[in-house]
């Protein structure tokens with residue numbers, strides 16, 4: 001087994017996936033960044049959720065808003081719904097794992113807020129329920145997905161933005177999700193602060 005060849009193929013496939021995504025996703029990513037900027041200007045906040053690697057992505061995004069991305073600026077209101085182990089374990093224990101995000105969205109969400117919902121398959125039930133809860137609260141949703149968009153694609157409304165990575169493999173989709181998260185931070189900072 002040529003391990004180095006395998007590693008090289010990961011690099012090559014990741015590069016190809018990002019190149020394929022560029023032309024397809026530049027428009028929805030920009031639109032999502034503008035939607036988030038408008039929410040922040042309207043005193044809204046951004047809630048984010050996902051499972052596994054996507055939980056890490058949700059936290060990565062909220063930390064870049066709460067602290068900073070590349071420009072010096074005041075912190076922006078954002079919260080990953082994946083971090084409070086007491087809340088997560090009690091909801092999962094008393095209700096169901098599928099309710100861990102939706103219950104938090106119902107408690108915290110306000111109409112000016114945005115939900116960043118992340119799922120490579122688009123089929124994680126707890127993320128789908130969070131989207132339903134966001135809509136109940138009058139919030140807009142930015143959905144990061146992949147493959148055929150899964151069930152999440154059916155839940156997205158005209159006021160929302162779906163960003164579906166054109167790839168099948170979870171790892172490749174996640175790698176593009178992280179790039180998109182950095183693009184969203186850049187659009188938000190540039191919209192709020194100017195390009196310097």
Ligand SMILES: O=C(CO)[C@@H](O)[C@H](O)[C@H](O)[C@H](O)COP(=O)(O)O
Pocket residue numbers: 051052053054118119120121122123124127170171174
């Ligand atoms: O990071 C990885 C795989 O690269 C895993 O932890 C992965 O995120 C988990 O299996 C998730 O539960 C997958 O959920 P989803 O992306 O389909 O919503």
Ligand SMILES: [Zn+2]
Pocket residue numbers: 053171174
């Ligand atoms: Zn991963």
